[in-house]
Amino acid sequence: MLLRRRGGHLEQVRCLTQYLATPTAQVTGFDAALAQAVLHGRTIDTDVVGDELLADFDHFSIARKRLLFDVHLAVAGAVPFVPSMLRPARTVATDEGGDNTVIWIEMIMLSVRVLVAHGLGLGLTEQITDAERERLLVLLGSSPAPVWENYPTAHLLALLAVERLAPEHPLVGNGVTALLACRNPDGGVPSMLDLVVFNTGCAGLALARANAEPALLNRLCDYLVERQMPDGGWTFGEDMRHTDVDTSAYAAACLATVDPVRHRASLERAAGYFRGIVGHDGGFPTYMRGDPSEVGMTGGAVSALAWNGADHADLLDGAARRLLDSRHQDGTFERSWSLSEANTIWRAMWALHSLPDPTRTALRQRVTDADAASLRFLARAQNRDGGWGHRPGDASDVTSTCYSLLALSAMGKRLGQDAIVRAGVTHLLSRQHSDGTFTAPPDQVGPRPLPFDVPVFTDIWVLLALTGCDSDWNW
Template structure:
């Protein structure tokens, strides 16, 4: 662990450098901690700011630096509208910040201990697991619980000496990879094998969790699973789709938006766009979709971006919102068309000279942000920006077929963690959109050969996509009926 932390003192951002130095006993000044605190709070949704401020203070407290603050906003510990992970984290943070000055209440101890089972990380969340252990370490009689919890923690230490934020993200990776493979013409037997796994891990309430070891379902996984199963075979997977749609509608907020987690938690722009994309595959629920789109439009900032979500890239929510609100068979009010125009303007203004896009305007280009942007660019009449983005994206591919990029996922927000497969999946998804925008010609392009494989296409005879449905306005497929999809428009 020490070797791992030593290797991360000089990189990974201000937060990583600060916590590594603190853990190694190198100290962090109050100014440094304050800079970290303000930097973190500025990059999270407004409704979570108070809790994140308390969490950062607790992290420094756990690492033995920083004083126990007297002025923590009590709202940071209000669990009445929190999903279970956030509620346990808030209770643990409250105990940590008390610093032994106040006894931990019996109900709090009961809640914290309920998450501890030897050999199992509750909900697969190692950060919450470790926070609970820190909260219990000074509680009389909890020595055995803490020791068992530490043994469980070390079961997940990686070869590099470090520990992950969560045990795995298998289901989230599976739904995104399945959708990307479906959009790009993977074999049916592969796609149905993936779908069979998803059906097996679907929860009783109809939703999916980010990993099969978690019980809390989320809008993100559920919406993408709906799209994938619908695109693959809507008849075969009719029942799982119906259960999933019911679970989505059940968590819809009174404001028309959708939260990441259960009913009653705050609606978010990215989750609302995801829900619209999933519900739109069903050709109904217009009474749900229209208010959701209005909520989405109301969330948008003047520059075309949206409040922070679960991605480090400011283009993640725009690409999902763009697909959710792209003109098709549904009629949209002017405010939704205005939202899309601002999204397009944001993307057009942020392309770098190398053709790629960064996580923020002016940031160096990275593959996953470019994949998000390319999906938006492919809906425009001018092919030149899309060509430049595609050229950059293809240049990031390694010899093994994978794609290199910066960490993109955030958890807990705004701390980034890296899941390399997601870069491959979102790149493949963008390339699936791209291939449906290209007019096939008779020009023979020599295929890239790999050992033991044969070319997948011949001139003028591309392999047919595995997914049998026509193009639709959702995450899996580019919008139909646009200038870019017209035979007479300027294809890339």
């Protein structure tokens, strides 16, 4: 839509529309509605956002996500713009949990406001103030990466908005060039470009537990140390500014596993980051202090801090209690950033079994009860082929099987003594390709609840799971 508005780029438009016409680009009703609107000008009269995309979405950001996806459809022409899209309650992120100071949320919401005002017409464009116009331009021009913060979705929304405000501004032309340069071989554009820092922390942790060569592990850790941010955390990609608990937890866990003495200074800085973001309830959010805490982030932070538990006993005790309070009766937790129920079970179990004394002693019975509930769930959810799916009854996939095995190994279950683990490992090994790799359907989501595919994740989780099931690692 942006290229058509600007004219030119005929070959690029052809390639993009060719991709949109493929089944891969139209898997969900939301995807299909976008593609059909762009390709053929078709409109829809069904609520693909509320009835499908967000039907099972239980998260504090749901009002903002509803607005974001509705505006995507409206910009594509699948649905009309409506005045309710300009209501402050739907555009101010503080109404949903206080995370409006995350820089990409600020830019996305400002872009949405501009797009809705221009889409509605009727003089509403006058509601966009000069300060808002200037702020949008400042934000768009502020990223050191060619594609803004390595986040094409946010970059594209901002370009669409700025193109309506100042179509000849250099940021628009340069931004279009940057977006076109990041197209994948299939002709499409990814929702995010760079997860190198996140991947390195996860891969380093898996390789360390697999006893990889020290020289390799040191290179990985040196990379992480070099990219630690001033606040002590890490960003998920390079040339970014905003740290997150998820990436920071894996990076710190990697450094602590490889050599906590050599990396003590970085680990102490990371501890300061975690201490600065922890919530009043003892849990950890993803991005900003004051946002609601999340199980995956809380579990990751505990696992990252446990290397020096004596210095962080207060954080570990509060976080552990928050995890235990968050457990559902059936042994599951919220899914959050993953489609798989087993992901947060693993991260919670990993955290709870990383606790040092005296926290472990004080919470022993509650941890035992949590173990029993999660074990019952995983035993029931295991398919006859030995694997696990995203949710009970779903077909087995490699990633969910890895998460389940990681949860079991965190609880002390091992290949040589446990039939559930043996069946899971047997299934996992049967899914390996001749070149040593594994494949799985997308499991991670971002922006939630949209799934995205990073193939290397699958190999990382497999390596981590296999080392956990057949070792004496103290999770």
